[in-house]
Each structure stands twice: as C-alpha cells, then as structure tokens.
Amino acid sequence: MITSHPAPELLLxxxxxxxxxxxxxxxxxxxxLCWACRAAVAEIEVLGGALLESLSPVAVSQDLLDSxxxxxxTQDAVQLERGALTRRATVAANRAPRTLTPLVGKDYERLTWxxxxxxxxxxxxxxxxxxxxxxxxxxxxxxxxxxxxHAGNEYLAVLEGGFCCNxxxxxxxxxxxxxxxxxxxxxxxxxDACLCLLVxxxxxxxxxxxxxxxxxxxxx
Ligand SMILES: [Zn+2]
Numbered sequence: 595m596i597t598s599h600p601a602p603e604l605l606l607x608x609x610x611x612x613x614x615x616x617x618x619x620x621x622x623x624x625x626x627l628c629w630a631c632r633a634a635v636a637e638i639e640v641l642g643g644a645l646l647e648s649l650s651p652v653a654v655s656q657d658l659l660d661s662x663x664x665x666x667x668t669q670d671a672v673q674l675e676r677g678a679l680t681r682r683a684t685v686a687a688n689r690a691p692r693t694l695t696p697l698v699g700k701d702y703e704r705l706t707w708x709x710x711x712x713x714x715x716x717x718x719x720x721x722x723x724x725x726x727x728x729x730x731x732x733x734x735x736x737x738x739x740x741x742x743x744h745a746g747n748e749y750l751a752v753l754e755g756g757f758c759c760n761x762x763x764x765x766x767x768x769x770x771x772x773x774x775x776x777x778x779x780x781x782x783x784x785x786d787a788c789l790c791l792l793v794x795x796x797x798x799x800x801x802x803x804x805x806x807x808x809x810x811x812x813x814x
Contacts, residue, residue: 616726713737741779746796755785
C-alpha cells in the first residue's frame with residue numbers, strides 16, 4: 595500500500611506548472627500510480643477554478659475564501675472525479691508507466707544499464723533537462739545502495755518492488771524526497787527486485803572511503 599506522498603505544496607506547484615520538467619516527471623509518475631494524489635490534484639484544480647471565478651476588483655475576503663472552500667467540500671464534480679479515479683487500472687508489473695514510455699519504451703527496452711555497485715544498476719532517462727539527473731535505478735534483492743549525503747534535492751518514485759530507508763519501508767507507488775544535508779542509504783532486502791525513478795538537482799556525496807568512486811558517477 596502506498597503510504598508516502600508528495601507534500602501538498604509540491605502538488606500545488608505542480609498544478610500551477612511551476613516545477614522543472616524532471617521534477618514534474620517524477621510527480622506525474624507518482625500520480626499515475628496513486629489515486630489519492632490524483633484526487634488531491636483534482637481538488638486543487640477545482641479550487642483554483644473556483645477562486646478565479648470569485649475574483650473581483652477588490653481583494654478576496656476571508657469569508658469568500660471560506661465559503662468557496664465549504665462549497666468545494668460538497669462539489670459533485672470532485673466526488674465524481676474521485677470515484678472515477680479509484681476505478682482506473684494501476685500500472686501492470688514490469689511495464690513502464692505511461693509518463694515514461696515515450697522516453698524509455700513500454701518495457702524499459704530503450705535503456706542502457708550501467709553498474710553502480712554489486713546488484714545495483716542505473717540507466718539514464720533521456721529527458722531534456724540539463725539542471726537535473728534523471729535516471730532509473732534497478733536493484734537486486736539483498737543489494738544495498740551506499741550511504742550518502744545530498745548536495746541538492748532528491749525525488750524518487752518506486753516503480754517496482756521496494757526498499758528500506760532508515761528502517762522505513764517504501765513500496766511500489768511510494769514517493770520519497772530528500773533535501774540538502776539529509777543522509778541515507780537504501781537496502782533492498784525485503785523485495786525481489788526494486789526499480790525506481792530517481793531525480794536529482796545536485797550531486798550525491800559518498801563519505802565512505804570504499805565508495806569514493808561513486809562521487810564521480812553522481813556529480814549530476
Ligand atoms: Zn500519492
């Protein structure tokens with residue numbers, strides 16, 4: 595079951611078109627897998643439309659905002675959309691989400707995989723966004739992605755299997771993000787295989803002596 599979602603502010607920025615293409619891609623990929631966030635986005639869109647309709651030459655009062663929000667709670671459109679969203683099929687196993695198929699193919703067949711560490715491979719996703727590293731990470735059961743710091747933000751969507759991070763499990767559909775100065779390693783010991791979409795806007799920094807070569811790999 596999906597338990598980790600993007601922060602509401604991130605969904606709001608996404609709806610408003612304020613995210614860079616790479617971050618929008620990982621949010622869209624999570625949305626394809628997560629009906630709850632699709633419903634949240636639908637509500638944000640209805641709220642945005644309602645507020646626009648309410649705009650008058652004077653500033654929007656708190657009363658007007660409150661009444662608009664109250665109306666939204668009973669909006670048939672939102673309820674219908676939420677019902678439709680729950681009925682939509684989820685992404686089949688080992689098939690790329692629709693958000694990624696133009697870039698990687700339906701079965702990830704267009705990718706070239708490079709070994710990172712034992713049991714972990716990475717493939718570049720050919721998205722035109724020079725400010726971000728956009729890759730797929732594939733890991734065998736029992737493997738480990740080494741402990742690292744972040745010199746930027748990390749965004750991740752789990753596409754298959756799962757992993758553990760600081761004793762917290764993440765499974766298919768989960769979204770995770772990490773900010774500068776946060777540190778973690780990932781262990782893949784509870785699922786057969788793990789596939790993740792990973793987006794970075796800064797290098798990963800590997801402090802362990804045995805991992806120093808990875809600092810070159812993840813320069814961005
Ligand atoms: Zn979600």
